[in-house]
Amino acid sequence: MRADNSRHIVDAARRRSEYTRAKAVQALRSLDAAGEPVTFEHVAKRAGVSRSWLYAQPDLRAEIERLRAVQGRDPASPIPARQRTSDASLLRRLEAANARIRRLTEENQQLREQLARALGEQRTATTRTGPPRAGASNPRSVTIGPC
Incomplete structure (x- = not known):
């Protein structure tokens, strides 16, 4: 009988998921800090993830939509959201x-x-x-x- 190695697969999947999330968060922060448009497409491209994955993440989706709405009100503003008054x-x-x-x-x-x-x-x-x-x-x- 073979040994149960499923925990290694589960750990690897968890680490990959955390790494992917970290890349997406970093991409989101860097776009905002640079004053670039924050859209699902830009974040996905910068993070190397799919747009559908971003849409499936409620917290990341909410943050992208919030930043997009803020930038939509003032498209000429190169100031990152965290630095705005x-x-x-x-x-x-x-x-x-x-x-x-x-x-x-x-x-x-x-x-x-x-x-x-x-x-x-x-x-x-x-x-x-x-x-x-x-x-x-x-x-x-x-x-x-x-x-």
């Missing part, structure tokens, strides 16, 4: 920009008020001492210019 990220950036605009607006208002006070004080000081004499410079005169 999410809606939540864009909202955080918008909130941060709006907060900065509010701070700068408040700061501008404070600076305008300070400038108005300084000019008012300067004007008061000038009117108390009288107008400057012709040809003489006012030593207390301050020129406010850009910083």
Whole structure:
């Protein structure tokens, strides 16, 4: 009677399946990273597998369809999907920009008020001492210019 060697065949089939899946995942990642179109045909060609095999793998099929849909919305975008900004990220950036605009607006208002006070004080000081004499410079005169 012969020895049962079926476990070796099963192990070899499992390893081949894992290797094929790894090649498909790598092909999918490299196409996305390069900004190339992610289609079943391109992934199959790059991985050296059949398109029907890709369609039969639910997780790979879903990922290819997701990336294809993302690229379909913006076909000129060479940015890989994992590097694209999410809606939540864009909202955080918008909130941060709006907060900065509010701070700068408040700061501008404070600076305008300070400038108005300084000019008012300067004007008061000038009117108390009288107008400057012709040809003489006012030593207390301050020129406010850009910083």
